Amino acid sequence: MKYDAEVKISLKKGMLNPEAATIQRALALLDYQVENTATVDIIKFSIEGTDKGIVKEEVDEMCQRLLCNPVIHDYNITISPKEE
Amino acid sequence: MKVGIIRFPGSNCDRDVFHALELAGTEPEYIWWSKRDLSDFEAIVIPGGFSYGDYLRAGAIAAITPVINGITDCVKEGKPVLGICNGAQILAEVGLVPGVFTENQNAKFICEWTELKVETSRTPFTAMYKKNEIIKMPIAHAEGRYFTEDLKKLQDNDQIVLSFESENPNGSMQSISGVCDKEGLVCAVMPHPERASETILGSDDGLKFFKGIVKY
Numbered sequence: 001m002k003y004d005a006e007v008k009i010s011l012k013k014g015m016l017n018p019e020a021a022t023i024q025r026a027l028a029l030l031d032y033q034v035e036n037t038a039t040v041d042i043i044k045f046s047i048e049g050t051d052k053g054i055v056k057e058e059v060d061e062m063c064q065r066l067l068c069n070p071v072i073h074d075y076n077i078t079i080s081p082k083e084e
Numbered sequence: 085m086k087v088g089i090i091r092f093p094g095s096n097c098d099r100d101v102f103h104a105l106e107l108a109g110t111e112p113e114y115i116w117w118s119k120r121d122l123s124d125f126e127a128i129v130i131p132g133g134f135s136y137g138d139y140l141r142a143g144a145i146a147a148i149t150p151v152i153n154g155i156t157d158c159v160k161e162g163k164p165v166l167g168i169c170n171g172a173q174i175l176a177e178v179g180l181v182p183g184v185f186t187e188n189q190n191a192k193f194i195c196e197w198t199e200l201k202v203e204t205s206r207t208p209f210t211a212m213y214k215k216n217e218i219i220k221m222p223i224a225h226a227e228g229r230y231f232t233e234d235l236k237k238l239q240d241n242d243q244i245v246l247s248f249e250s251e252n253p254n255g256s257m258q259s260i261s262g263v264c265d266k267e268g269l270v271c272a273v274m275p276h277p278e279r280a281s282e283t284i285l286g287s288d289d290g291l292k293f294f295k296g297i298v299k300y
Contacts, residue, residue, distance in 0.1 A: 015231070016189060016229075018188065018189060018190065019187065021191070022191050067140070069141060069184055
């Protein structure tokens, strides 16, 4: 069966995020006062598997080996049955 | 002495490094990323550039190529490995040196000459400098801000190789611009010694990085 996988990658709490800081300053230029701006990367793909749990384990391994850098990143995985 | 220069799609300082290694008296040779066996080489340099377009993170995709397994074998055999700029980012992604080189504090690409302090002379690449010597080499990167979870360990193990002296252009932790592994054989530096290898370039302060390989 096919699953849709979505990996959300964000910087760990307390890590400086220059992109988010720049966006927040730009919003201020338009007179929008916002706080705690963050950016998140989303990587999506579909993947064949027999069981949702096994697929999640495999995607977790992908995060550890390539998709994220554990020194600076937190990540969140969502697995759902593929929408046809 | 044969020194390998690793090439990835997007490497762009490979020929500069080749020239500097020749000036230092070595026999450089290019190595394509798919080569697994590096036993012919006595030292390895990973040059700067934008391997794989910096996709995902700078150095992340180069870090999983077959040549990295060859480099890991070289490290086990006690051969010196130097990563410059993108090469440094790759070594950090592989985990051969601690920490990470990430987006500059000001979110800009910074290309300028910098004053640097040589923090240790125990690595083959810095053996010809004196500890605390001030040298001049350029930087050229958007992702060079050094971060580590355990700064104290780095200090205790004498793993800081270079730091910015007068100003800290990219916001690096403790102004760190170069680190090494525990043994001091794997060095990852953001500044470009090859761009400071002849006086006509503005400085030849960087040449000793390559001469040090021969001496080692």
